[in-house]
Amino acid sequence: MENLARDRATALFGAEHANVQPHAGANANLAVYQALLEPGDTILAMRLDHGGHLTHGSPASITSKIWRFVSYGVSAASSDPDKPGEIIDFDQVSDVARRERPKLIVAGSTAYSRIIDPLPFREIADSVDALFMFDAAHPPGLIAGKAHPSPVGVADVVTFTTHKTLRGPRGGLVLCRAAHAKALDSAVFPGAQGGPLMHVIAAKAVCFSECMKPEFKAYSEQIIRNSRALAAAMSSRGYRVVSGGTDNHLLLADLRGNLPELTAKKAQETLDLANITCNKNTVPFETRSPFQASGIRLGTPAVTTRGFREADMEQVADMIDTVLRSIGTPGEAAAVAAVKERATALTSRFPLPYRV
């Protein structure tokens, strides 16, 4: 079963080697750091408050206790539509790389709505003799569906999660060049975890086979169309969408312009009551603590699986806006109840394609 999953993963992404055992994306990242680095080595990764992941050196993560992290971020916000802001600042990546001489450069993010081009990262890594890891936890389904450029073959190692846009079981995956295969396999087991979860590996094999079907390509393209439609619908209601839009499955809406007093924590909790799931997220150059935050992160893979199309995303934006504007007003409870009814009616029109 493991060989089947591995063979399908390498065929799907055109990789030299796959390890399908990581229990999650965090374990995959930890294994790569162990395989390629010595404790104390320097890693250059994205700032957490600009969209990087906890395993990119958060003080709360074991990664920051073993390795030394330095970071790059996004450019300042811009109101010029021809020169969008809040995109990865490659001058900064290059400057920090030259100054800090990291042994590993990490691309990839947890809340970034634009395509991450692996090529400039490769060039910068080569210019300072660093290895290059692409943490593609979020876009692997878009890569498999050919809606995004593939970092496989460009980066030395690529890590994935299998439960986000890949639409498989909760888990992780690492692809690498053959030269790193042995070190990587022992860094996963026994380095970072115990025995394999074979039931999850079986589900990964099924997931990779689904990703090879033409329907999956159509699905990944629709995810992006829905995401763009939702971004446009949120913008037209006055919400600032970070970086001005989206090229992937998610968008980050900054609540401060429309609702300066509303924290993202409160927004997330209230939307939950109306059956709308999102999560609070810091925005670049955040002014609140990450526990309160100013942005909500909205994603479209799940509703796209149900069959939502662009016109439905307009409805979703309207429901979100109605709930958020009601918070703290006398009409809050009634607005939440009415939107919950609308959300239930909308999802009933699109029953889940699989029986649970």
Ligand SMILES: Cc1ncc(COP(=O)(O)O)c(C=O)c1O
């Ligand atoms: C960029 C990135 N890397 C790694 C992970 C970790 O994945 P997991 O939750 O499966 O450990 C995530 C999860 O959101 C992520 O966004």
